[in-house]
Amino acid sequence: MSTLWQQRYAQRTQRMGSSAIRELLKLTAQPDIISFAGGLPAPELFPIGEFMAAAQAVLERAGREALQYGTTEGYPPLREMIVRHMARYGIVVGIDHVLITSGSQQALDLIGKVLINPGDRILTEEPTYLGALQAFTTYGAEYVTIPVDGDGLQTARLEEALRSGPKFLYVLPNFQNPSGTTLPLERRLELVALSERYGVPIIEDDPYGQLRFEGRHIQPLVTLDAEGQHCENDGRYRGNVIYLSTFSKTLAPGLRLGWVVAPTEVIRRMVLAKQGTDLHTSSFDQMVVHEAARGGFIDRHVLRIREVYRRRRDVMLGCLERAFPDPAAGVRWTRPQGGLFLWVMLPERIDAASLFDEAIREKVAFVPGAAFHPLGGGQNTMRLNFSNASEAMIEQGMTRLCRVIRRQLEALGARLPQGAAGRVVALAPAGGATARPAPTA
Amino acid sequence: MSTLWQQRYAQRTQRMGSSAIRELLKLTAQPDIISFAGGLPAPELFPIGEFMAAAQAVLERAGREALQYGTTEGYPPLREMIVRHMARYGIVVGIDHVLITSGSQQALDLIGKVLINPGDRILTEEPTYLGALQAFTTYGAEYVTIPVDGDGLQTARLEEALRSGPKFLYVLPNFQNPSGTTLPLERRLELVALSERYGVPIIEDDPYGQLRFEGRHIQPLVTLDAEGQHCENDGRYRGNVIYLSTFSKTLAPGLRLGWVVAPTEVIRRMVLAKQGTDLHTSSFDQMVVHEAARGGFIDRHVLRIREVYRRRRDVMLGCLERAFPDPAAGVRWTRPQGGLFLWVMLPERIDAASLFDEAIREKVAFVPGAAFHPLGGGQNTMRLNFSNASEAMIEQGMTRLCRVIRRQLEALGARLPQGAAGRVVALAPAGGATARPAPTA
Numbered sequence: 001m002s003t004l005w006q007q008r009y010a011q012r013t014q015r016m017g018s019s020a021i022r023e024l025l026k027l028t029a030q031p032d033i034i035s036f037a038g039g040l041p042a043p044e045l046f047p048i049g050e051f052m053a054a055a056q057a058v059l060e061r062a063g064r065e066a067l068q069y070g071t072t073e074g075y076p077p078l079r080e081m082i083v084r085h086m087a088r089y090g091i092v093v094g095i096d097h098v099l100i101t102s103g104s105q106q107a108l109d110l111i112g113k114v115l116i117n118p119g120d121r122i123l124t125e126e127p128t129y130l131g132a133l134q135a136f137t138t139y140g141a142e143y144v145t146i147p148v149d150g151d152g153l154q155t156a157r158l159e160e161a162l163r164s165g166p167k168f169l170y171v172l173p174n175f176q177n178p179s180g181t182t183l184p185l186e187r188r189l190e191l192v193a194l195s196e197r198y199g200v201p202i203i204e205d206d207p208y209g210q211l212r213f214e215g216r217h218i219q220p221l222v223t224l225d226a227e228g229q230h231c232e233n234d235g236r237y238r239g240n241v242i243y244l245s246t247f248s249k250t251l252a253p254g255l256r257l258g259w260v261v262a263p264t265e266v267i268r269r270m271v272l273a274k275q276g277t278d279l280h281t282s283s284f285d286q287m288v289v290h291e292a293a294r295g296g297f298i299d300r301h302v303l304r305i306r307e308v309y310r311r312r313r314d315v316m317l318g319c320l321e322r323a324f325p326d327p328a329a330g331v332r333w334t335r336p337q338g339g340l341f342l343w344v345m346l347p348e349r350i351d352a353a354s355l356f357d358e359a360i361r362e363k364v365a366f367v368p369g370a371a372f373h374p375l376g377g378g379q380n381t382m383r384l385n386f387s388n389a390s391e392a393m394i395e396q397g398m399t400r401l402c403r404v405i406r407r408q409l410e411a412l413g414a415r416l417p418q419g420a421a422g423r424v425v426a427l428a429p430a431g432g433a434t435a436r437p438a439p440t441a
Numbered sequence: 442m443s444t445l446w447q448q449r450y451a452q453r454t455q456r457m458g459s460s461a462i463r464e465l466l467k468l469t470a471q472p473d474i475i476s477f478a479g480g481l482p483a484p485e486l487f488p489i490g491e492f493m494a495a496a497q498a499v500l501e502r503a504g505r506e507a508l509q510y511g512t513t514e515g516y517p518p519l520r521e522m523i524v525r526h527m528a529r530y531g532i533v534v535g536i537d538h539v540l541i542t543s544g545s546q547q548a549l550d551l552i553g554k555v556l557i558n559p560g561d562r563i564l565t566e567e568p569t570y571l572g573a574l575q576a577f578t579t580y581g582a583e584y585v586t587i588p589v590d591g592d593g594l595q596t597a598r599l600e601e602a603l604r605s606g607p608k609f610l611y612v613l614p615n616f617q618n619p620s621g622t623t624l625p626l627e628r629r630l631e632l633v634a635l636s637e638r639y640g641v642p643i644i645e646d647d648p649y650g651q652l653r654f655e656g657r658h659i660q661p662l663v664t665l666d667a668e669g670q671h672c673e674n675d676g677r678y679r680g681n682v683i684y685l686s687t688f689s690k691t692l693a694p695g696l697r698l699g700w701v702v703a704p705t706e707v708i709r710r711m712v713l714a715k716q717g718t719d720l721h722t723s724s725f726d727q728m729v730v731h732e733a734a735r736g737g738f739i740d741r742h743v744l745r746i747r748e749v750y751r752r753r754r755d756v757m758l759g760c761l762e763r764a765f766p767d768p769a770a771g772v773r774w775t776r777p778q779g780g781l782f783l784w785v786m787l788p789e790r791i792d793a794a795s796l797f798d799e800a801i802r803e804k805v806a807f808v809p810g811a812a813f814h815p816l817g818g819g820q821n822t823m824r825l826n827f828s829n830a831s832e833a834m835i836e837q838g839m840t841r842l843c844r845v846i847r848r849q850l851e852a853l854g855a856r857l858p859q860g861a862a863g864r865v866v867a868l869a870p871a872g873g874a875t876a877r878p879a880p881t882a
């Protein structure tokens with residue numbers, strides 16, 4: 001009797017993300033397809049020369065250290081660099097508040113491992129980052145969601161959700177993946193206060209915070225939380241927030257380097273979990289990234305990325321505005337102030353999944369938005385990435401995509417009563433209280 | 442009410458390895474201590490020049506690919522290299538049988554994630570690799586153990602354990618960590634046949650297989666299994682074994698690169714799990730290791746490592762033989778034919794943990810063996826690493842360590858009846874059936 005593998009798998013594998021999106025991304029990898037589907041940075045901006053110099057310097061100066069086992073917590077000078085970076089964000093922490101992870105995805109996995117019991121309710125935005133759902137679901141998470149509007153998480157609807165006793169709240173405050181929205185300061189303050197009132201921790205996922213194209217930097221939740229009563233005289237942060245970020249969007253994603261800033265006791269638990277997970281993150285990559293980033297290079301480099309991505313966003317927005325000048329057509333989209341993605345909401349009866357099939361035939365791709373909705377819904381939404389393709393390719397791809405959308409709208413118009421196409425579900429307008437740009441109508 | 446983190450942690454964190462061994466390893470990191478505690482390769486053998494050339498070549502030729510997101514399965518040319526390597530081991534598989542992992546430790550974590558339900562019984566050798574216990578315990582594993590003798594896992598005691606319905610058997614057939622023992626061919630054949638008979642899969646962990654100093658290569662379990670009925674005409678392996686190995690011991694551990702070879706359906710599950718765990722392993726590291734290893738370099742380099750480690754093992758064995766020439770003293774040890782570790786068994790009433798404290802005062806360190814026993818026991822055992830220290834340092838460190846052991850023996854001799862010190866618990870002699878060298882008496 002050979003192994004009947006099907007009967008051997010753990011129950012949790014039944015809830016592991018189906019490969020739907022992966023299969024979809026494979027389709028979009030065909031060379032003649034213009035893809036807005038992935039979340040890839042622009043490879044032509046990768047600082048290859050700096051990485052070459054850094055790799056040489058590290059191996060020459062400290063080759064044995066770079067190739068040997070390292071500590072689970074991470075390479076100390078890199079952790080010190082993160083401490084300095086966080087200080088610019090207004091939070092003073094020590095090196096023992098910092099854990100280096102194999103990309104932010106590993107931080108999400110470790111958070112799931114350390115915090116989630118099967119059946120625990122996790123509060124998320126709707127829509128939210130698919131990779132977080134994959135990580136948390138493996139550990140048995142159930143979801144309670146709060147819809148995002150043009151200003152991100154609707155904090156007015158948060159208190160009721162917090163009363164349901166969630167294990168934690170997962171939120172992406174800056175240029176959210178997938179919606180592109182940003183949480184304004186008032187909402188951040190409200191969120192931090194509610195977290196404190198209910199004793200519910202916040203996971204603040206901030207991969208894109210440094211990629212702001214316009215408007216003013218808004219303090220991260222971890223800083224606002226530390227400004228409360230938690231940061232005591234010893235300089236230790238004892239608050240409610242676990243903050244995640246990454247070098248994937250500012251230097252390069254291929255090296256899989258992220259970090260966590262959290263209360264030291266949380267870091268200690270995560271270190272234990274990481275030890276059994278991969279011992280530590282590549283010593284070589286940590287030292288190379290530290291070498292490449294230091295001396296202010298990363299700051300200069302981020303300016304360049306912002307400028308290129310801002311122009312690409314503008315090209316994509318321009319295409320949408322030209323294609324759908326009439327709000328009555330019922331096509332809406334967000335106008336992100338940074339990051340990699342914008343979000344398109346189609347009339348409710350349009351199914352983005354079937355639109356995807358037609359788009360692939362036209363050689364253009366996106367991610368249908370339903371995948372980002374942990375409780376279902378969002379069939380009429382789509383995520384568009386504007387960081388990876390050149391401006392010319394964005395023009396060309398958007399021409400194709402808008403043609404496909406218009407065709408679907410026309411087919412729909414024949415069946416729908418006039419005016420019914422305009423209601424938007426996933427990103428309901430925030431109402432008059434907000435000072436942020438609402439989704440472009 | 443701030444977050445009461447203690448009340449937030451998942452139940453599984455209660456079983457996560459305490460930091461006892463980590464704290465111990467921190468002690469041993471003091472510069473004046475000669476440490477046989479870690480499992481570190483010799484850093485002076487790291488091919489730093491080759492890594493420099495490889496990093497340059499990769500970034501020059503394919504910098505954008507090296508710095509961009511990659512596929513979860515791994516860099517295809519590296520997977521093809523593994524396919525060729527495995528073919529030399531006598532098993533023909535395709536690239537879709539291979540998954541690149543962030544070190545073998547990640548493979549163990551993914552196996553736990555994909556296979557273990559809370560309460561599942563896992564069959565292991567006793568003693569066994571601590572990192573595997575850490576990985577599996579997180580997912581709720583319980584253990585059934587089979588003692589190791591001078592020839593490794595006692596297959597004669599396997600059938601009864603298999604009848605208890607374990608989820609899988611975890612075994613290190615070559616130069617086992619921690620015992621240094623090697624499973625002979627007869628036992629491997631028996632093990633594979635029993636696995637087939639009971640439909641219980643085998644996790645074959647083989648980090649050291651290429652580091653054989655003497656004697657003949659023995660085919661891995663995965664090859665023996667594939668030689669049975671499983672390898673059909675399509676060349677697909679559909680067997681009972683998940684095989685793990687790593688570049689950590691042949692090139693460098695700092696880059697965290699390992700691999701899994703398994704039936705394709707198992708690989709697919711592990712890929713899904715890995716996607717939520719860290720998306721993929723560093724593209725840069727995969728390409729650099731592929732570049733450094735190819736063209737036969739790794740084979741030439743392994744010859745050099747074997748020679749150096751063999752001499753270091755001989756120095757360590759020589760010290761033990763000179764210090765304890767009389768078997769009646771009750772100190773026994775294994776004579777590994779390869780790898781990084783040997784195993785010392787002291788008289789039963791000697792506690793290696795208190796011996797450790799005394800050794801640290803004498804500026805020499807080892808790992809007390811109890812940690813490698815999932816069900817307790819082994820207090821009288823110790824693991825010694827011979828790969829990291831130079832021959833001169835081994836001489837010096839062993840002089841100190843043997844002095845400490847002798848002191849404890851003398852103290853014991855005063856309390857114990859004559860002759861009672863000789864019985865060995867953890868590594869009971871295998872009996873007359875074996876052709877392998879038994880533990881040196």
